[in-house]
Amino acid sequence: MKIWFIVVVCICFQVLTGAVVINELFYDAQGSDEGEEWIELYNNGSDDVNLQYWIIQRAGVSFETIYQFPIITIRAGTFFLITESYTPSSNIITELNFQNGGSETDGVKIIDLETHYSDTILYDSPNTNNLQGDLGESSLCEDVPPGNSLARIDDGVDTNSSEDWYNCSFTTPGASNVVAAVVTLDSAIITYNQSSIDISTKVTNLSTHNVDNSVLLLRIFINSELEHQVELEGILANSTLTYCYTMINELDIEGEVMIELSSNEEVSIVDNMWTGWISSSLEPLLIKFSEVMFKPISGNGEWLEILLAEDIPQTEVEIIDKAGNNCNAYIEGNSGDYLVLAEDRESLLSQYPNSNPINIIQAEGWVRLNNSGDEVILKINNTTIDSLSFLGSDCSDGSSWEYNEITASWNQCLSEYGATPTAEPWFSTQQYPSNNGVEIVSKLISQRKGVVFEVGYKYEEVVSEITLKLFDIRGRxxxxxxxxVSSNVGLFKWNGRDKTNYLTSGIYPAILTFKDSFGNILYAEQLLITVNR
Known part of the structure; x- marks a missing residue:
């Protein structure tokens, strides 16, 4: 959007207010678009605006005028709806026929012909025809699926960026936009006890919007039969809820366990399902997974590490992945040994020269772990001993995913080598103070609201270095x-900017680390940072 003032240079850096903007656009209905398209305007100013001499344009190859407003007023702080067919909220009914379904950028623009003010939205890619926004930019919104709209995250707030918009599945023609909370189901941990089995999982709210009580439904299935369901408690913005279900440890339990997360309201769920394997035929477990490398650096092989809970004579084990691929290996060792089943033993020895070569075993065949997420089962004599499920976002390229006995959870390995094959997990070798030493004040960054990532800390030891390692959602x-620093108490703040640029809006996995003057790690945590520019 642009408004012609004498001081044009300053306008680019302000959130534009006091003008009529496109607030929501519905251009692709499910089925035929005829009679279904609409555009919603919003007057974010304090004065009424007469729309006489205003026009609407659409663009495929170039912009063309499709409608000129009559003498009609849009009140301050209100919505104005133009539709192709009658609805109770319609202010104007006319043919729109917006562009969609092609393979290039399309656009919609409103223009005040008297002041030359305009507001433009561009969507889909590539921008082959070089369509431009209000400041000559070409910030492109995604092409939403049929039935969804493009809606402003905050009604009327326009920064001339595609980051102002989101893919809205809950359309609100003529009313305030509803921004869905975004939640994700984490991998589950199955713990076997003397008389019970605990199935524990976490649900994380990735957004800046709270999720109310009873909105999310968690269901647990054993061999496709419903075992348990519960309406979860509410989850605050940027927070995690841990849920544990305890079932009786019956000797004949064997099969697939599936956890499913659903919502009865407008909540967007990422990774809504987890599957694993449950077996009580061999308890306590003699062998269990302890570390996995499923994202090796190019040229290196994948591997799986297992921990022996007691002395094991030579035994054949089988590994099976979700696709049904399998590999075999013969293992033996003493209680406490970490054995590695390798796709390429020589490659692993070369990459990790400090690993114990005696405990690295070349597997016969390999399972080909999926970088975007997979699950594997460990079997002996066709009996399931342990299972492991992971997501592509659980760790970054070149780093392993390891089990942390201290927190009873899986985490990305923070070793300087990225992994610890044949050795104790990295987390087990660290001496941590209690989490009371660090308080995360804010995991939200918002330039517009002046909010930064902020962490408070207080230790007996002097903190020498604080690092924050950022990844994209794919783990890169x-x-x-x-x-x-040189203090045992203070605040660490970060505004979302690297050396040159600010991060775009989104969810970013991160690793926060505190070290003392000797390089010892005082504190380390994986977390999710939300950026909303």
Whole structure:
């Protein structure tokens, strides 16, 4: 959007207010679009605006005028709806026929012909025809699926960026936009006890919107039969809820366990299902998974590490992945040994020269672990001993995913080598103070609201270095923010900017680490940072 003032240079850096903007656009209905399309305007100013001399344009190859407003007023702080067919909220009914369904950028624009003010939205890619926004930019919104709209995250707030918009599945023609909370179901942990089995999982709210009580439904299935269901408690913004279900440890339990997360309201769920394997035929477990490398650096092989809970004579084990691929290996060792089943033993020895070669075993065949997420089962004599499920976002390229006995959870390995094959998990070798030493004040960054990532800390030891390692949602490392300090109490703040640029809006996995003057790690945590520009 642009408004012609004398001081044009300053306008680019302000959130534009006091003008009529496109607030929601519905251009692709499910089925035929005829009679279904609409555009919603919003007057975010304090004065009424007469729309006489205003026009609506659409663009495929170029912009063309499709409607000129009559003498009609849009009141301050209100919505104005233009539709192709009658609805109770319609202010104007006319043919719109917006562009969609092609393979290039399309657009919609409103223009005041008297003042030359305009507001433009561009969507889909590539921008082959070089369509431009209000400041000559070409910030492109995604092409939403049929039945969804493009809606502003905050009604009337326009920064001339595609980050102002979101893919809205709950359309609100003529009313305030509803931004859905975004939640994700984490991998589950199955713990076997003398008389019970605990199935524990976490649900994380990735958004800046709270989720109310009873909105989310968690269901647990054993061999496709419903075992348990519960309406979860509410989850605050950028927070995690842990839920544990305890079932009787019956000797004949064997089969697939599936956890499913659903919602009865407008909540967007990422990774709504987890599957694993449950078996009580061999308890306590003699062998269990302890570390997995499913995202090796190019040229290196994948591997799986298992921990022996007691002395094991030579035994054949079988590994099976979700696709049904399998591999075999013969193992033996003493209680406490970490054995590695390798796709390429020589490659692993070369990459990790400090690993114990005696405990690295070349597997016969391999399962080909899926980088975007997979699950594997460990069997002996066709009996399931342990299972492991992971997501592509659980760790970054070149780092392993390891079990942390201290927190009874899986985490990305923070070793300087990225993994610890044949050795204790990295987390087990660290001496941590209690979490009371660090308090995360804010995991939200918002330039518009002046909110930064903020962490408070207080230790008996002097903190020497604080690092924050950022990744994209696919687990690829973006950059590291490092700050040298010399204090045992203070605040660490970060505004979302690297050396040159601010992060775009989104969810970013991160690893926060505190070190003392000797390089010892005082505290380390994986977390999710939300950026909302």
């Amino acid at each position: 490392e973006l950059f590291i923010i490092s700050e040298e």
